Structures are given as structure tokens and as C-alpha cells.
Amino acid sequence: MLAHSETYMIIPLLRSCAELASLYPRENPTVETKLAQFIERIHQTVGERDFLTIRFHEKNIEINDHKLTNNQLQRPQSLWLMKLALRSHFDEMTISHKINKDIIFQFGRILQDASQKRIPFQELQERMAKECANTIQIFHPADTVRASTTTGRVSQPKSGLEPVQSEQEPNYKGQLKPTQQVSEQRLFQLAEQDRRMLSSFILEQLKQNNQARLLQNLISMLKDMQVFDTETAWLGANSLDYSIDILVQLNRGGILVKLGNEILAVLPGLPRDDIFGQAIEEIVTIMKYCRESQLLAPYLNAVMSFTEISKLQPESRKNKILAAVFRLMDRRFTSFLLTQTPPNHPLRNQIDKLFQYHVAELAESLFSVLFFSENREERRKILNYLTQAGPTIQPLIMNQLRESVKRQSPWYVKRNLLFLFCIYPSKELGPLIEELENEPHPRLQEQLLQACLRLKGPKAVEYGVKALSRKPSEQVLHALKVIAKTKNKAYDQVLIDHFSKITDEGQKTRIMEVLAVLDTAKTRRFFEEILTAKKIMTLKYSDTLRIEATKSLYQSSDKSLYKLFHSLKEDRLQMVRFWSQKYLTEKAGPPVNAYEPG
Structure with missing residues (x-):
């Protein structure tokens, strides 16, 4: 028999025995028989009269007389995997430990041998460690679990995820080192070994048309992702990822949509940032499936849920969500949403909200569609969205303009980009003006003029001067209208010079x-x-122009024109006298020494 203090070691030892967490039977006897045999051997090793007895019940495996809470019993990682395997054989049975199919008998034989030969516990531990040395680290002797014989509380061995801090290399006696790299390798091996079992289980449930039960088990993986424990969370995440891949391959859209909703529901409360990112990846996979299958309603619902969740998340998590939205809305699907959903489409409002809220994140995709689309209505919609994006898209506008000139894109592509430039201008247009002004299409030239008239650079003003000398006169009037609207003071001398060159009074x-x-x-x-x-x-000037000049000076901000307007009180033109009197009455009073002595 083992000493009382050593019997407490059986609990973490059992957990370590099950580290690979895979239990799908490959030969007879059945899983139930194997499990019963293993428990019996442990029972023999511990001894019936000792503190610890383990019994196999209809509903669970219990560790009696040890006062372990349910949370402690469920501490082993990948608990869900054993539940999956056993449920496929024992219906609603719940198992509180995980046991590996490949080492279950080997450990059983070692335990039985230890019981018969009274092998010291340290040697028993080392033999089990060597059994697992090529696949997994059980625990380091320095991390041995210590238990209090009075309280029955058991502390957990270290997870093996923390790097060793000692400068000297410890002797692990055949075990793997408890480093971050080893843990990652272990997780990878666990996931790879579990895949075949998981595939068989999913196929079996689908074959039996038991989708509700399958979804319940998938949700149990999701629950594992909600704990702080690294291995538990990542094993759950990896297995959920593989399950989703299987369901995508099997074209099981109904289950995927329900599972996606479940993930979205728990996403805000995931405690670990790395698992939060992994959960987003699972949703992205499901949404891509919905996108390819043209399941627009769940797709858009998921994107909008992303939107709502992002509002309440810290900046790092919010950025992950927005990056996922950006990846989902590529050029092809953006184009599909714009062209294949007419105004009367039942999802049109949701699509508009999506583009309006995420226009900054989706700007690159929208520009890409704008660049290549030959559909005029599609381009119109995109321009409407992009006008609401804000100045953050200004660098994208300039990049697209340069690319359009380089590729010699159609005139309407450049015109649309210049239209956006007029809303979000910059000083970088100058080098492109010479190339753009060679474009013959009048609508492009009109838009280029509007862009230039908003700028103060020498090349832009030079182009504006050229535009003012062009015919027909409608273009000149349009240019004047733009200058007035933008109040671009760089054109004051340009307009004065142009005034002296023309004869048209209008x-x-x-x-x-x-x-x-x-x-x-x-x-x-x-x-x-x-x-x-x-x-x-x-x-020198006509009556019409003198009246216009008087009116313009009256409207100016200069309040030092008293002398001038006083001198115009007796002008021969009635309207000149009118504006002069109005100024003298409404503006500031006469300055000191305003009147010359008589």
C-alpha cells in the first residue's frame, strides 16, 4: 500500500495520465471496459481502506471522502473531449476526468505492477513520466502537488507554460522541459491527435441527425474557451476551430449559423485577449462560409453584432474586430452587396448601415470597386458612402489618383477621385495637374478645375488662370462660382488681372x-x-461697374471707408448715392478730422 501522504498524489497523477485527452476506441474491449479496468487498477494501488477510493458510477466518476469541489474535479484540461467520446457510447454519462487512449493500459499495468511489487511512489512517478516523455510533460518533480491531510485540499501542478527562470539546466530525467515552446508543441500534438476522433464524432452525430446534441457539445468547447487556464482555453479553441472546418466542408450552414451566434454571445466576456482573437477568427470562418453560400441575413447580422460589440471593447480588442470586418469585406463581396441588392431588397437598410458605420475600415475595398467597376449606379453608391468617411481617407484618395494616372484609367475613374479630393483636399495634387489637364473629357476637366480652385499652390493657381481664359464662357462662370464658394483668396490678383483682359460686361x-x-x-x-x-x-468705368463696386465696398469688412462714401453722396448715379448713404448711416461714425475745413 502507498503511504497516506502519497495517496494524495494519485489525483494529479490521474490528471496527468489523461493529458492527451483522446478516448475513441480502436479495438475491443469497449471504452467502458477499459475505463473500468483502469479504475480498478488504481483502486488496487491506492487500497480500499485508504483515504482515496474511486468508483465508477452511472453518471460520473467520483473521488469520495476527499471533499473536492466540482470545480476542482473539472480542472483537467480538455474535459469536453472525454465527454464527447463517452457520450457517443454511454448516452448522457458525464465524466470528470480525461484519460488517453494510447497510455491508459500502459499506466494501468504500471499501477498494477506498483501495487504488487510495492514500488516506491517516486519510482512510480518516474516510470509514468518516461512513458509519456516522447509526447508530453506530466509534471516536474519540483512541482509535485502537496496536500494537507487535514483539509484534503490539493494544489495543482504548474501548467508548464511559464519558462524556467533558473540559469542552470535542471535534470528532468527524460521529461520534456516545461517551457513555452514545449507547451505550444504539446497543444499542437493534442490538437492533431484529437482530430480523427473529433471527425468521427461529428460525422456520427450528423449521420444520426442529432444536430441539437452536436451543437451542445460544440458549445461545451466554447465554454472551455471562457476560462483563464491556458491549456484548457487553447485546446477548446483549437478543437472548435477544427470542428468548424469540418462543418464547412460538410456544408452544414444551419449548425454553423447557430454556433456563430453562440460565439458572438460570449465574445465580449472572454477573459483572455488571445482567446478573444481566436474567437474572432472562428466567427470570420463562419461568416466567410455564409458569404460564399450567399446567406446574407446571418452574415450581415454577424457584422452588425461585431459593430455593437466593438463599441464597448478596449482599443486593442476593438481594432481586432474592425480588422476582421475589413478582411470580410473584400472587393468582390463589396461589389456583390452594392450591385445585387436593389433599393427594395429586404436587407438594403442593413447594408447601408454596414457601409456607413464601417466606411473608414472598408474604404480600401470601396476604392477598389470604384477603380474597376463599370456599373455607374454602383460607382454612385460608393461615392455616396465615401463622402461620409472623413479626412482619414485622404491618403487613399491620393494613392488612387496616382494609380489612375499611371494606369491610364477611364476618365470617369479620375473624375470620381477628383470629386472626393474636392471634399478632402490636400496639397499633393500639384504634380498630377499637368497629366490630368491633358485629359480631353470636359466633365473631367470641370472636376479638375474645381479641385485646383480649392488649392493655393502655384500649379493649381496657374491651372485656374488657364481655365479663366477658356471658352465657352459657361466654364469661366463655373470657375468663378467655385472660387466664391471656397473663398480662395489666392485668386484675388488673378481675377483682377483677368478683369482687365476681358470686354464682356457680364x-x-x-x-x-x-x-x-x-x-x-x-x-x-x-x-x-x-x-x-x-x-x-x-x-473710366461704366455705370454698371461703378454701382457694383459701391455695393461690394458696402459689403466689405473695412470700416475705414468713411471719406470715400462721403465723397460719393452727391454722385450722379442714384444707386451709388443709395449705397453710400446706407454705409454712412449703418457703419461707424465719422473719423476724427473726417471733414476738411471750409
Whole structure:
């Protein structure tokens, strides 16, 4: 018999025995028989009269007289996997330990031999460690679980995930080192060995048309992902990942959609950031399946759920969610949503909300569709979305403009990009102006003019000067309208020079209206000259222009024009007198020494 203090070692030893967590039978006797044999051998080793007795019940394996809580019993990682395996044979049986199919008998024989030969416990531990040395680290002797004989509480061995801090290499006697790399290798081996069992289980449940039960077991994997324990969480995540891959291959959309909803429901509460990222990957896989299968409703619901979840997450998690949305909305699917969902489509509102909320993240995909699409309505929708994206897309606009010039894209591609540039301008357009102005299409030239008239760089102003000298006059008037709207003061002298070169009274009047809007020192001096300049025995400018100049000066922000307007009170033109009197009445009073002595 083992000493009382050593019997407590059986509990972590049992957990270590089951480390690979795979239990699908390959030969007779059945799993039930194997498990019973193993428990019996442990029972023989421990001894019936000792503290620890292990019994095999209809509903569970119990460790009696040891006061272990249910949480402690369920501490072993990959508990769900043993549940899956045993449920496929024992219906609703619940198992509280995991046992490996490949080492179950070997450990049983070792335990039986130890019982018969009274092998010291340390030697028993080493023999079991050597049995697992090629596949798994059980635990290091320094991490031996210590138990109190009074409370019956058992502390857990170290998980093996923390790197060894000692500078000297300890002697592990054939065991793997408890390093991060070993743990990752172990997780990988566990996942690989579990796949065949998992595939068989899923296929069996689907064959029996037992989808509810299958979903319940998939959810049990998801529950493992919600714990802090590294191995438990990652084994659950890896197995869920593989299960989803199987269901995708089997085209089981119904189960996938339900599982996706379950993952979304627990996503905000996942305690570990790495598992949070893995859960997002599972949702992305399911959503990609929905996308390829054109299951638009669950797809859009999932994206919008992502949206709502991201609002309440810290920045790091929010970025992971937005990155996932970006990956899901590639150019092809973005184009599909835009072209295959007409205004009366039942999901149209959801699609609009999706693009409006995520337009900044989806801008690259939208630009890609805009660049290549030949569908005018599709391009119109994209422009509408992108106008709401904000200035963060400005670098993308410039990149797309350069690419369109380089590829000699159709005129409408460049025009659309210039339209967006006018909303989110930058100083980088200058080098592209010369190449863009060679485009013959009038609508492109009109948009280029609007873009240039919003800029103050020398090349942009130069292009604006060229535009003002063009025909037809409608383009010139349009240019003047844009300058007035943008209040680009860089054009004050340009317009004054252009005024002197033209003879059309209508255009001159329109230029004066624009100069009044610009309202610079140059424009005010220009208006004063129009009012006072004379030729031989007559005024230089027409009555219409003098009236317009008076009105423009009245509207200016300059309040030091009292002398000028006072001198115009007796002008021969009634409207000049009207605006002069209005200024003198409404604006500031006369300055000191405003009147010259009589």
C-alpha cells in the first residue's frame, strides 16, 4: 500500500495520465471496459481502506471522502473531449476526468505492477513520466502537488507554460522541459491527435441527425474557451476551430449559423485577449462560409453584432474586430452587396448601415470597386458612402489618383477621385495637374478645375488662370462660382488681372461679385479705383461697374471707408448715392478730422 501522504498524489497523477485527452476506441474491449479496468487498477494501488477510493458510477466518476469541489474535479484540461467520446457510447454519462487512449493500459499495468511489487511512489512517478516523455510533460518533480491531510485540499501542478527562470539546466530525467515552446508543441500534438476522433464524432452525430446534441457539445468547447487556464482555453479553441472546418466542408450552414451566434454571445466576456482573437477568427470562418453560400441575413447580422460589440471593447480588442470586418469585406463581396441588392431588397437598410458605420475600415475595398467597376449606379453608391468617411481617407484618395494616372484609367475613374479630393483636399495634387489637364473629357476637366480652385499652390493657381481664359464662357462662370464658394483668396490678383483682359460686361460683373466675397485689401483698392478712376473729361468705368463696386465696398469688412462714401453722396448715379448713404448711416461714425475745413 502507498503511504497516506502519497495517496494524495494519485489525483494529479490521474490528471496527468489523461493529458492527451483522446478516448475513441480502436479495438475491443469497449471504452467502458477499459475505463473500468483502469479504475480498478488504481483502486488496487491506492487500497480500499485508504483515504482515496474511486468508483465508477452511472453518471460520473467520483473521488469520495476527499471533499473536492466540482470545480476542482473539472480542472483537467480538455474535459469536453472525454465527454464527447463517452457520450457517443454511454448516452448522457458525464465524466470528470480525461484519460488517453494510447497510455491508459500502459499506466494501468504500471499501477498494477506498483501495487504488487510495492514500488516506491517516486519510482512510480518516474516510470509514468518516461512513458509519456516522447509526447508530453506530466509534471516536474519540483512541482509535485502537496496536500494537507487535514483539509484534503490539493494544489495543482504548474501548467508548464511559464519558462524556467533558473540559469542552470535542471535534470528532468527524460521529461520534456516545461517551457513555452514545449507547451505550444504539446497543444499542437493534442490538437492533431484529437482530430480523427473529433471527425468521427461529428460525422456520427450528423449521420444520426442529432444536430441539437452536436451543437451542445460544440458549445461545451466554447465554454472551455471562457476560462483563464491556458491549456484548457487553447485546446477548446483549437478543437472548435477544427470542428468548424469540418462543418464547412460538410456544408452544414444551419449548425454553423447557430454556433456563430453562440460565439458572438460570449465574445465580449472572454477573459483572455488571445482567446478573444481566436474567437474572432472562428466567427470570420463562419461568416466567410455564409458569404460564399450567399446567406446574407446571418452574415450581415454577424457584422452588425461585431459593430455593437466593438463599441464597448478596449482599443486593442476593438481594432481586432474592425480588422476582421475589413478582411470580410473584400472587393468582390463589396461589389456583390452594392450591385445585387436593389433599393427594395429586404436587407438594403442593413447594408447601408454596414457601409456607413464601417466606411473608414472598408474604404480600401470601396476604392477598389470604384477603380474597376463599370456599373455607374454602383460607382454612385460608393461615392455616396465615401463622402461620409472623413479626412482619414485622404491618403487613399491620393494613392488612387496616382494609380489612375499611371494606369491610364477611364476618365470617369479620375473624375470620381477628383470629386472626393474636392471634399478632402490636400496639397499633393500639384504634380498630377499637368497629366490630368491633358485629359480631353470636359466633365473631367470641370472636376479638375474645381479641385485646383480649392488649392493655393502655384500649379493649381496657374491651372485656374488657364481655365479663366477658356471658352465657352459657361466654364469661366463655373470657375468663378467655385472660387466664391471656397473663398480662395489666392485668386484675388488673378481675377483682377483677368478683369482687365476681358470686354464682356457680364463676366466683369461676375468677377466683381467674386472679388467682393474674397474681400482682401487688393480687392478693396480695386473697387476704389473703379469708383474714382477717370479718363479725359469722363469716368473710366461704366455705370454698371461703378454701382457694383459701391455695393461690394458696402459689403466689405473695412470700416475705414468713411471719406470715400462721403465723397460719393452727391454722385450722379442714384444707386451709388443709395449705397453710400446706407454705409454712412449703418457703419461707424465719422473719423476724427473726417471733414476738411471750409
